[in-house]
Amino acid sequence: MADITFNIAKGRVNGYAAQVGTGNAALILVPLEATGLEADSVLEDYDTLAALLAGASNEQTTMGRKTITAATVTPDDTSDSSQSDFADQTYTNATGNPIGAFLVCFDPDTTAGTDANIVPLTKHDFPATPDGTDLLVGVNGFFRAD
Template identity: 55%
Template sequence: MGNIVFNIALAKVAYYASLPAANDALIAVPIETSGIVSDATMRDYDDLSTLLAGASNEQTTMGRKTLASVTVTVDDTNDRVAVDCADITWTAATGNAISAIVICYDPDTTTGTDADLIPLTKHDFTITPDGSDVTATISDFFRATSSA
């Protein structure tokens, strides 16, 4: 499950994960270890462009991945909603070490810029790519419960 939910995405993640638009997607962005900001700082960024304009750097050698098999499950028994996706695999991963994966909502994959990508969750994921395949298993990348 995500280590933080970005302030801009509170109460919106389940909606975005349902992929309500015609050409939308959830995108995993690897973030380099060097320069990564604290969770307290990171959660205040409202779009990917602003996040990357700060001290944090995208690890571009591995590249972004579109999440597959995204599911939103309403759990009435436990009064929560869970969002899950298939494992994310980078084949023959190389480049700088990473410490996190940020999952963003892209409202239109056919146009737009990083300023359009809304950061939803950040997951601690520490690896040093060495040319082997890397798989991130993110079970229930987001879970929200109701407060009574």
């Protein structure tokens, strides 16, 4: 479950997730370095990935981003909610600076978009120090709307 949902995405995450795999839309998993990671109260106000990365938080570029082209949105009539999810992601032989969190972002067009077009959806605290082994990132049910 997300630690924060960005203000720009509140109420829309499941809608974005439902678009993944149609056309060129995808989710983008972005690792952020632990050093310089801004507080949740600051991060949630960014409206684009470009704006976020122009702040004090740094992308951990050694590991790189993951493009996710399959996501599910599952309504739960028993709990009157719905949940968005995608498969766990593996960073093979992960190296580089320590990780503090991962962002799940929405890119409406992976063929033509820039970071200014990518919408940050959720942030997931994930402290890890890449040491050359595989790093499994599982954000089981990355978003839930009640």
